[in-house]
Amino acid sequence: MATIGDVARLAGVSRSTVSYALSGKRAISDQARARVEAAVAELGYTPNAGARALATSQTMVIGLLAEFLEDEFAPAMLQYIQGVSNTAHELGYDILLVTEAEGTRGLKRITDSRMVDGVVLLNVAEDDGRLPVLRAAPQPGALVGLPGDCTGVDVFDLDFEETGRHMLEHLARLGHRELILVSQPEHVELRGGAYVWRLRNAAARAAQARGITLHAVSGASRQPDIGRDLHAALDAHPGATGLILNNEAAAAALPSVMHERGLAAPRDLSVVGRYSAEFASTFSLPYSSVESAPDRLGRMAVRQLVRRIEGEITPDDPYVVRFVSPELVDRGSTGAPPAG
Amino acid sequence: MATIGDVARLAGVSRSTVSYALSGKRAISDQARARVEAAVAELGYTPNAGARALATSQTMVIGLLAEFLEDEFAPAMLQYIQGVSNTAHELGYDILLVTEAEGTRGLKRITDSRMVDGVVLLNVAEDDGRLPVLRAAPQPGALVGLPGDCTGVDVFDLDFEETGRHMLEHLARLGHRELILVSQPEHVELRGGAYVWRLRNAAARAAQARGITLHAVSGASRQPDIGRDLHAALDAHPGATGLILNNEAAAAALPSVMHERGLAAPRDLSVVGRYSAEFASTFSLPYSSVESAPDRLGRMAVRQLVRRIEGEITPDDPYVVRFVSPELVDRGSTGAPPAG
C-alpha cells in the first residue's frame, strides 16, 4: 500500500503538505493541492488508520457491547444494533462489535487498548458489572437501558414506568376490571433487568388506584415454554379480560395460543404489548403495542456519545438520563371487555 | 494511560525487555520478568492497539460485512453474525461490524485503511459487487454464500442443490405427487441470490425425474404480504399435498395461514422448510426443516480466514469452496398425503 511518503514523493511536496492538503487544516496553494490530489488518485492512497490513531489519539471507532444471553430473545436485540451501527456510520465512525458472554472483559480489553473512542452498552442491568469498568475508562460511554447508578454515563431508555401506567390505564378506560401482566422470566429480573419491575410496579400502582385486579406473572423467553406459560396464566385467571405483555417472546407466541383456545382479540381478550413496529411487522403481530423505539434509542445514544467524544460536551457537562415516552400504536386489539 | 515506557521505568529495565517479557519472544531472567509483571500490574498496563498494529501490521480485527437489506428477513441474519463473532473472539480477534447499505464502500474503507486483517462477507450474491474490491485488497476474505466467481476467496455455503433434491425426494418417498415450492421474493433472486434458483432447479429436476408436479412460486419476505402469498399459492394449487419452504418469512407466517385455513400438518399438508434449529425455536415453528447451519458456516468461514491471516495457509494454497450437506431435522410435519 502507498504511504503518505509515496504520495509526497510523487507530488513533489513534503509529507506535511500532503497531510494538510488532505485534512484542510492549513492553507495550501492551488498548485500543490492539485499535485497532491493527482498523486493520491494515481496511487489509490488511503491513510493508515492505525498510524493516524497513534498520532491523533482518535480511532474513529465506537465499541458496541451486545451480549446475546442464552435466555433472551435475540431478534429483539438486532434492532438496537442496527440503530447504533447506522447512526455511527452516518457520523463517520465504525463499530467494534463485542458479543462475548463476559462483557466486562471485552469492555476492559477494547478500552484499555484504546481500540475505541467511546462505548455503547446495550441491555444494561440494574447493577451492571460493566459500569465500574466503563467509569474507570478514559473513553465516554452511553447506555441503552437504565442502571441503578447513572453517574458518569449518558443513559437512554424507554420510560417503563410511564409505559406500565399507560398500558393499564388504556385498558381501564375501556372498562376492564381484571388483567394479566406477563413479564420477562424471573432470572432476567434477578440478573438486573430493572425494566421488568419498573413497568410492573407502575402498572400495579395504577391498578390499585383504580380498583383493578392485576395478576402479574412471569413468562419464559423461549418457545415452547412461553406458550405453556401463557396457557397457564389464562387458565389460572379465567376472569381476566385483558392481557399486558412486557415480553417479546410472549407476544410472538400469543397468536398460536389464542388460536388454540379459540380466542380472538379484542372480542374475547384485549391485548397490548411492548415492542417495536419493526418487530410487529417481522412477527406479524396483530396487537396494539407501546413502541419500544430501539432504533431511536440507539440513535440517541450514539449522537450523545459522539458529542462527548468530539469534545462538544465535556465531563463537566451534566450527564443525561433521557426517557423516551411510550407511544401506543393502535392495531385494534383492545376494546371493551366481553359482556357478562 | 501507562505506556511501555512507564512500565520499563518502574521495573528498572529497558522497553524492549518489557516487550519481550510480555510476548515471550525471547528469554528473560526470572528477576526481570518478576519486576516487569509487578510493574504491569501496578500500572494496569495494556499495550496500545494502534501502536502495536503500526509496528506489527496486524490489527487482530476481522471485518464483518452484513448488509441489512430492506427486503430481507433480518432475524435470519443474526445467527450468522453470532457465529462469526463468537468464533473470532475465541481465536483472539475482534469484530469490526459494517452494516452500511453500500457494502462496497465500507469494505474499501476498512481494507484500504488497514483497519482489519481479513474480512468475512455475509449474504453474498451471484455477482457480488464487493468481490472485486475484496480481491484487490491485501487482506484475505471468506464468504458465507456462493458467488458466481470464487477465485481468490474461501467460500462456505449450504449445499442448496442437494437441499432442493433432498426436500423433494423426502416428500416423494412419502407418496406426494403434487408439491408447492415457496421461494424468496423475485427481487432477492434478481439481486443475485443464487441459492434461490439453485435450490429450485435442483428440486425441479428431481421432480421431473420422478414424474412429480412442482409448482414453484415466490413469496414476499415480510408480513403481511407473505401471508397473502401463501394463501394465494394454496388457492391456486388445491391438489398440492406438500409444501417446500425456502423462505424464512414464509415459515414464520405459515402457522397462522394454516390455522386460518383449518389445515394441520401433516394431516392435510406435509411441510418442510429450510432454516436453523435456533430459528425454529425462536419462532416456535413445528415444521421439519433442513438445517441451514448459520453458526457452523460462520465458524468455518472465520476459522479458514484466520488460517490465511496467520500465514498457516498462503495465497498459493488453493482456495476452498466448502458446502455443508443438508440435514433434515424431523419435527413430524411430513407424512403420507391425505387419502383421496
Add this chain to the structure above:
DNA sequence: CTGAAAGCGCTTACAG
C-alpha cells in the same frame, strides 16, 4: 540475557 536504536505511518507544532 539485555539495551539502544530504528522503524511502522501518520499529525502537528515550529521555523521560515
Add this chain to the structure above:
DNA sequence: CTGAAAGCGCTTACAG
C-alpha cells in the same frame, strides 16, 4: 504558503 523534525507507543533486528 511550505518543509524539516518531533512524537504518538509499540516491535524487533542489531550489537553486546
